[in-house]
């Protein structure tokens with residue numbers, strides 16, 4: 001992992017500080033994060049057996065456009081059955097539950113991206129049913145947001161440079177939290193949390209790596225799509241579905257995100273659910289982006305460095 005100096009503390013949902021702001025994330029720091037976890041074994045729990053999580057998840061995908069994306073007949077039941085096998089270790093499940101009370105948007109977004117990524121993976125990953133541990137990675141991609149103060153997470157005005165730096169540390173915070181709990185810095189959930197704002201062409205953050213892990217790439221596309229069509233503090237009106245699909249199409253054509261995952265989403269949005277391999281991406285633009293959008297905008301009067 002490339003060098004990085006933390007801009008903000010990293011702490012668990014039950015307020016144990018793992019690292020203080022200013023810590024340099026070196027190989028030695030990564031070893032510490034694993035050894036700091038002296039609990040021998042965490043019990044695993046089935047995510048979908050957690051009553052409120054299952055109910056909330058079904059609620060999230062009953063809203064448009066998800067209600068027609070998931071109009072899949074028997075395939076929908078098979079998907080839920082498969083998701084029913086996904087297990088999370090106790091502190092990770094508790095962190096997902098904590099998110100519900102901390103920031104309801106991130107919680108709903110987490111469940112939606114999990115469900116949508118699983119569906120997209122079912123079209124793109126051969127024998128996806130054998131990849132449960134990878135599917136497990138999407139309900140935790142934004143887990144690092146528990147380390148971002150609500151004053152930043154829910155701010156509607158443009159952020160200061162310093163606030164944006166704290167917000168954009170959430171992939172690293174998620175990576176460190178999940179490495180800590182799993183006692184493994186290479187586990188797929190931690191890697192997906194770390195890389196979910198990276199791009200194929202290296203224009204993402206926090207490291208600007210060239211993303212080429214199929215599971216991370218599916219989560220990236222579903223993450224962007226869900227964020228675009230959702231109400232966000234920094235953008236009072238969401239993108240309509242057509243415009244959101246045009247935005248992700250454009251990003252795929254710039255090689256920022258995975259084109260096949262975008263094609264799967266386009267196909268799922270059509271009534272006849274065509275095979276994504278027959279879909280051709282087009283530059284045609286008919287949608288109108290929302291007028292007000294402070295996403296990643298820095299406050300003009302920002303005097304912080």
Ligand SMILES: [Fe+2]
Pocket residue numbers: 141142170196197
């Ligand atoms: Fe994120």
Ligand SMILES: [Fe+2]
Pocket residue numbers: 109113141142223
């Ligand atoms: Fe996200």
